[in-house]
Amino acid sequence: AQTVTQSQPEMSVQEAETVTLSCTYDTSENNYYLFWYKQPPSRQMILVIRQEAYKQQNATENRFSVNFQKAAKSFSLKISDSQLGDTAMYFCAFMKLSGGSEKLVFGKGTKLTVNP
């Protein structure tokens, strides 16, 4: 079974600075997707970024980028120029693409606080 581990329960960063959230996963699959979701106090889950495992190039979305290390099974999220609105829970998630069973496996989350 796939597992996703987020080793940082809480993190904080000063506004405008850069922060990196860690995520590791365990799988024997070769084809899969990885995601970072953001859950602000409103509790709406928002997709931040996704990465296809077959792509070597790291995904980027504006201030958000990932460092995808497939061999190490690591998928960290870097937030540049942090903003107060980035304060939220961040969940790393895994989805395999084979076997017919389609579901997201979530990590336990990292609570990020951006301080003014």
Add this chain to the structure above:
Amino acid sequence: GAVVSQHPSRVICKSGTSVKIECRSLDFQATTMFWYRQFPKQSLMLMATSNEGSKATYEQGVEKDKFLINHASLTLSTLTVTSAHPEDSSFYICSARDRKYYGYTFGSGTRLTVV
């Protein structure tokens, strides 16, 4: 982008009654929808996978008779919490995948309080 609408956002019900939560994909067809439960300060726990026109697939430990799921059309799935008890109080979230891309869109969630 893909939008999933979930209603109600909050509901309070008396113990022993049933509550229905709706999840609709507004601008895409979703053959598969997912229902999660989230306890305070915890991650999302998948309860079941809802398949259009067929029975839902429940995760281990989830009571099928308590959490009834119906996926009657390509845009609507419902979760009914039957004979609710205070321990069923939680935050329930649905999601669906637009098959045009790999990614899940989530509803805004339903906070259920059973008194």
